[in-house]
Amino acid sequence: MTDPKYGPRDPLSAEQVAAAVAALRADWTVLNAEPMPAGSDIVYGVTVRDGEDRRREVVLKCFRSDGPVDGRSPERFLVEVDLLELVGRETAVPVPTVYGAYRSRDGVPVPAFLMERLPGEAPLGVATEDRTGAADRLLGDAGRFLARIHDLRSFDTFGHLVAGESGPTVRDGQGAWRARLRDIVDGSLDGLAGTRFADLEGVFREYADGxxxxxxxxxxxxxxxxxxxxxxxxxxxxTGEPTAVLDWGAAQAGDPRYELAWAVREFSERAPVGSAVRERVRETLLDAYEDARGVRFERDEAFERRQSFYLAVTWMVECRWFDAWWGGADESAREARAERLRKNVTEP
Structure with a gap:
């Protein structure tokens, strides 16, 4: 998702929040709960008093069965719990501690999990940050963290990750990345029918086929x-020091270079290709990533053409989900982004 206002908040009643927390921590008392800007799930910031009479700030996350994203399932929702525990156990990447999770409980939203609420703010404005030192610190750490994530596990097939008996596993996997990427492209372009970008399907498809x-x-x-x-x-x-990496529910098994194309796009705040801002973000992020993994990409023409294609695929995905991702944004920002996406079609 791109816009932080993505998705409705779907507030629960005070009784439902209290019941969900009690199902996970019976000795905790809810003092206050507020809905948080939501993505594809129902999320609450909750203040509790624990069994030792201490106040805690926690986050309750509940699965939304009628969410706007295709392919959502309880197993895909709960893979976030597996990944938070895995990353917290095996890396120095900062993630919240999980206090409990359930697949089903009578009389409460299902499934759900409860986790620590870590300090810090979403570091928006990275690309235009006046305090260059803080921005570079953030970009460097973000690149190093992403390298650790990519090194953490490998899989035999490509596709979405879901919660499995022995940890994260691939659901309905493809044996080759080319086939997986083809599914991403075809699914996105097939979904453009009836959207404001329906007229771009043919252009995108011709480019992708090539x-x-x-x-x-x-x-x-x-x-x-x-x-x-x-x-x-x-x-x-x-300082720009990252304090948490959140929202692991969209995890998948794929080519790390595809995620790097997405990360460069997002950390540069979708700045145009070739702009000074985008190039600064790209070099800082990639340098830190390569140092952490101990590998260097051959940044030759083949690498750049592949990264350009990956970037274009992210535009196709965004066009497909534009109304969901940008539906809650300010109208001027939404229309400016739609215009920029159309201009991008001439620049892959």
């Missing part, structure tokens, strides 16, 4: 966060 014919898309299946962007991070507003 790239599938000419590019080497061989890749290993690594763990991808799936929505790695400033809106899903928290950071110290003064």
């Amino acid at each position: 790239r599938f014919d000419e590019l080497d898309l061989a890749a290993d299946a690594a763990l991808l966060h799936g929505d790695y962007r400033p809106g899903n991070l928290l950071a110290d507003p003064e």
